[in-house]
Amino acid sequence: MTEPNEPVVALPETVLRVGAGQAAAEPADIAGNAATAARLVATAAADRVRLLVLPELFLPGYHPPTLAADPSRCEVAADDAGVVTDPRLDGLATAASTHRVAVLVGAAVRAADGARYLAALLVGPDGSIRDAYHKRHLCGVEETDLFVAGTAATTLTVDGWRLGVGVCYDGCFPEHARAAARAGAHAMLYPTAYVVGGEHRRDLYYPARALDNTMFVVFSNGVGGRDPWLFNGGSAVYDPEGRALVRAPDTGETVLVADLDPVLLAATRGAQTMLSDAAVEEPAERRLLTVDRG
Numbered sequence: 001m002t003e004p005n006e007p008v009v010a011l012p013e014t015v016l017r018v019g020a021g022q023a024a025a026e027p028a029d030i031a032g033n034a035a036t037a038a039r040l041v042a043t044a045a046a047d048r049v050r051l052l053v054l055p056e057l058f059l060p061g062y063h064p065p066t067l068a069a070d071p072s073r074c075e076v077a078a079d080d081a082g083v084v085t086d087p088r089l090d091g092l093a094t095a096a097s098t099h100r101v102a103v104l105v106g107a108a109v110r111a112a113d114g115a116r117y118l119a120a121l122l123v124g125p126d127g128s129i130r131d132a133y134h135k136r137h138l139c140g141v142e143e144t145d146l147f148v149a150g151t152a153a154t155t156l157t158v159d160g161w162r163l164g165v166g167v168c169y170d171g172c173f174p175e176h177a178r179a180a181a182r183a184g185a186h187a188m189l190y191p192t193a194y195v196v197g198g199e200h201r202r203d204l205y206y207p208a209r210a211l212d213n214t215m216f217v218v219f220s221n222g223v224g225g226r227d228p229w230l231f232n233g234g235s236a237v238y239d240p241e242g243r244a245l246v247r248a249p250d251t252g253e254t255v256l257v258a259d260l261d262p263v264l265l266a267a268t269r270g271a272q273t274m275l276s277d278a279a280v281e282e283p284a285e286r287r288l289l290t291v292d293r294g
Helices: 030-046 064-069 087-099 168-172 174-182 199-213 262-271
Strands: 016-022 051-053 102-110 116-123 129-134 155-158 161-165 187-191 216-220 223-226 229-232 236-238 244-247 254-260
Touching: 016 030, 016 216, 016 236, 030 051, 030 087, 030 102, 030 254, 051 187, 051 216, 087 102, 087 116, 102 129, 102 155, 102 187, 161 174, 168 174, 168 187, 168 199, 174 199, 187 199, 199 216, 199 236, 236 254, 244 254
Parallel strands: 016 051, 051 102, 161 187, 187 216
Antiparallel strands: 016 254, 102 116, 116 129, 155 161, 216 236, 223 229, 236 244
């Protein structure tokens, strides 16, 4: 008999206020996009946000032709310890440290081993910048031709909350978020870049990941862009049953703000026990039954 899969980490005790920033990014303009990010940090801080999530590839702009043609302008470098030092990000680092806000933001990162990753950077409230996560599920040749897929999972800890990290297409794979939940995550953070025409999938995957795992989901999508990479916004924060606590329009810049409430998390996990009831392993045998038409 398979043992119940109980989360291994205690529930948090305090509310965590999060933000999902939705804005347009200009291709190859890391300094300009970092300045936009710094402005969003200030907006979030005015509403007492502790953690702000910004879209996929927000710093270089999600525009594959530019990412391919001008890599040096579109990427930042990380050292052996994953530390990123780049003067184009100084304003963002200063904003994070001034306002004491942590920021998760999409970037193209050249690692110390020379590999190029579609990444999420963590800008700490002390102004430090770290290469936090490499996207594990690259989407289409636009990404597989440009980046190496990541192999490791990442969990952030903020004020007693354990937060799993995924980037866009990672959220389309239930097992990715389930692995984070089994490791004790209370929420998932998703920088994304959904394009116009993908609204149905955008609005389906992320509340499903929330309900699958009775966890909060913070989903930050871009807007604007260059045809055919035109982004459709709709950023949101979902509660542990997949209901939108806040949701942005499909266009326009905004910072959504929501409280991740440990009381709601505990109540939902107490009533909806999918996470603890889930089988840890697939069955060793699978029956095959044939139904004849007769």
